[in-house]
Amino acid sequence: MSDRSLHHCPAPAKLNLFLHVTGRRADGYHLLQSVFTLIDRCDTLHFDLRKDGAIRRLTDVPGVPEEGDLIVRALRLLAAEYERRHGRPVPGIDVHIDKILPMGGGLGGGSSDAATALMAANHLWQAGLTREDLMALGLPLGADIPFFLFGETAFAQGVGEALQAVRVPDLWYVIIEPGVQVPTGPVFGAPDLTRNTEPVTIADFSKHIAQHQGLVQFGRNDLQPVATRLFPQVAEAVDWLRQFGDARMTGSGACVFCAFDSASVADAVLAQVSGRWRAWTAQALARHPMPSLLQGR
Ligand SMILES: C[C@](O)(CO)[C@H](O)COP(=O)(O)OP(=O)(O)OC[C@H]1O[C@@H](n2ccc(N)nc2=O)[C@H](O)[C@@H]1O
Numbered sequence: 196m197s198d199r200s201l202h203h204c205p206a207p208a209k210l211n212l213f214l215h216v217t218g219r220r221a222d223g224y225h226l227l228q229s230v231f232t233l234i235d236r237c238d239t240l241h242f243d244l245r246k247d248g249a250i251r252r253l254t255d256v257p258g259v260p261e262e263g264d265l266i267v268r269a270l271r272l273l274a275a276e277y278e279r280r281h282g283r284p285v286p287g288i289d290v291h292i293d294k295i296l297p298m299g300g301g302l303g304g305g306s307s308d309a310a311t312a313l314m315a316a317n318h319l320w321q322a323g324l325t326r327e328d329l330m331a332l333g334l335p336l337g338a339d340i341p342f343f344l345f346g347e348t349a350f351a352q353g354v355g356e357a358l359q360a361v362r363v364p365d366l367w368y369v370i371i372e373p374g375v376q377v378p379t380g381p382v383f384g385a386p387d388l389t390r391n392t393e394p395v396t397i398a399d400f401s402k403h404i405a406q407h408q409g410l411v412q413f414g415r416n417d418l419q420p421v422a423t424r425l426f427p428q429v430a431e432a433v434d435w436l437r438q439f440g441d442a443r444m445t446g447s448g449a450c451v452f453c454a455f456d457s458a459s460v461a462d463a464v465l466a467q468v469s470g471r472w473r474a475w476t477a478q479a480l481a482r483h484p485m486p487s488l489l490q491g492r
């Protein structure tokens with residue numbers, strides 16, 4: 196690592212421990228309540244400064260053209276802000292990515308990649324944005340980007356941008372990829388989506404978690420009935436994993452998870468997963484694994 200490059204930067208996945216849809220804004224976006232937690236399954240990004248002002252993703256990501264990549268789009272927003280603040284063009288940056296998180300998996304991989312890129316480029320370019328500045332910059336690109344910049348388990352409200360830190364037990368998860376990509380838009384747009392779940396309080400969540408040590412999840416995922424109707428493969432994975440505990444879907448799907456209180460129990464369940472699914476274990480992360488590159492908090 197030098198002041199010209201940052202290599203092996205992790206972009207961790209998230210799980211939504213519960214996800215309630217409590218309303219809809221005038222612009223059609225849905226108001227949510229959710230608890231987001233980070234897990235230790237990560238994409239890995241590498242950054243090298245350029246001298247010509249260009250922003251390039253040099254790794255091919257199947258299905259995601261360079262110009263549409265959330266990493267590139269986020270860095271372009273940061274470059275525009277840099278130019279506004281400093282009155283000169285950015286040096287530019289090359290990005291390589293080792294992508295292991297499935298797309299359309301409800302794990303927030305694209306948003307996490309973008310958040311890691313914002314932290315890294317802000318540092319390498321010495322752009323001087325605070326964590327809060329970067330959160331506001333990333334929100335229009337992806338509702339999960341502010342959470343990844345926030346960087347610890349959080350109770351989220353609004354469309355996911357109003358965040359408060361919460362504590363959850365240190366658990367292990369088995370995560371199954373049902374083998375389908377669930378597009379977020381059609382799930383939120385479904386006529387049968389529950390849109391009026393009663394708001395809960397952080398105290399309701401924390402009390403429940405303390406009572407059940409996090410092994411019985413709080414509330415529910417309101418997107419799950421729609422996603423399982425549209426994609427029966429998701430329902431199959433939930434039904435199978437339920438024999439071991441309180442399994443449910445993360446985000447808008449497709450991935451399904453279940454919590455366990457030790458690595459050995461999670462490994463034993465993983466060993467029984469049918470060969471037709473990709474599956475893995477992960478440990479909850481109390482904090483984002485990027486070295487602290489940001490000002491504030
Ligand atoms: C469901 C979550 O995964 C929870 O973490 C996220 O809120 C999804 O957020 P996201 O990845 O930013 O969602 P996008 O892929 O940008 O959203 C696709 C579409 O889903 C709908 N959408 C998304 C988020 C939200 N709070 N309300 C919505 O109605 C919108 O029609 C949007 O155009």
Ligand SMILES: Nc1ncnc2c1ncn2[C@@H]1O[C@H](COP(=O)(O)OP(=O)(O)OP(=O)(O)O)[C@@H](O)[C@H]1O
Pocket residue numbers: 258259263264265266297298299300301302303304305306308309339377379446447448449
């Ligand atoms: N760097 C990126 N990595 C993954 N997907 C990206 C990236 N850039 C853009 N995308 C687009 O964003 C879409 C959603 O990707 P992502 O992996 O964040 O989904 P997700 O895990 O379902 O997220 P969420 O939980 O926020 O719904 C992809 O289908 C892809 O078209």
